Amino acid sequence: MLAGGLAGVAANLLFHPLDTLRARITAQTASSRPYPEGVWQATLHIWKLEGPRAxxxxxxxCAVWAFLYIGINYTCLAFLAPLALHRHRHSSLPLARPTDPLSAPSSPPPSSAILSVLAAGAVAQSIAYPFDLLRRRMQLGWGEGLKLERKGIFTSLSSLWGQAQMAVREGGGLRGLYRGYPVVLLKVLPTTVVSYRVSSGVTQWLEESA
Structure with a gap:
């Protein structure tokens, strides 16, 4: 989990400014288009008005989300894949001789593997999603310059904790941290399956070509 999580953090942080630009450009509306000319204008606009820290x-x-999502995903796959293989071997035991090494598959069958990939992606996304939502809110500058009062403490909405408080208040509880989650899940699950099938197909082709 640690290796996969740190790799995800490094990759996401490296390209985070580009993700911020994408979020800003795609979020603009027809009535308010601060970046009508695209990426270059958006870059100059943010740099001049908000500074490079923006x-x-x-x-x-983003770093927390990447660490949790990718780390948990790898961990779940490492746990579920052997279970799928063990179950497949036992279900096919009457049809194969245990003494024959060729009768036992070295990897889970496609159906079991796909189920493992789907389960791992769903678990990882369910745990990490609130941080993805908070990342997007902060990138878009929601509530910038405002203050949120709670028990006499003023928290800047530009902070992670301030955005989390506002998301909870707007969503009527913790479910506010999961706004848009079903849509993301519908995107992540098929994407994960396609990625797995392509990866396994290319790997098999390379092994057969070697």
């Missing part, structure tokens, strides 16, 4: 807004929740 490109790194949401970097903290």
């Amino acid at each position: 490109f790194w807004r949401g970097a903290t929740p």
Whole structure:
């Protein structure tokens, strides 16, 4: 989990400014288009008006999300794949001789492997999603310049904790941290399956070509 999580953190933080630009450009509306000419204008606009630090807004929740999502995903796959293989071997035991090494598959069958990939992706996304939501809120500058009062303590909405408080208040509880989650899940699960099938197909082709 640690290796996969740290790799995800490094990759996401490296390209975080580009993700911020994408979020800003795609979030603009027809009535308010601060970046009508695209990426270059958006870059200059943010740099001049908000400073270079604006490109790194949401970097903290981004790092937490990447570590949790990728680390948990790898961990779940490492745990589920052997279970799928063990179950397949036992279900096919009457049809194969245990003494024959060729009768036992070295990897889970495609159906079991796909189920393992789907389960791992769903678990990882369910745990990490709130940090992805907070990252996007901070990138878009929601509530910038405002203050949130809670028990006499004023918290800047540009902070991670301030955005989390506002998301909870707007969503009527903790479910506010999961706004858009079903849509993301519908995107992540098929993407994960396609990625797995392509990866396994290319790996098999390379092994057969060697």
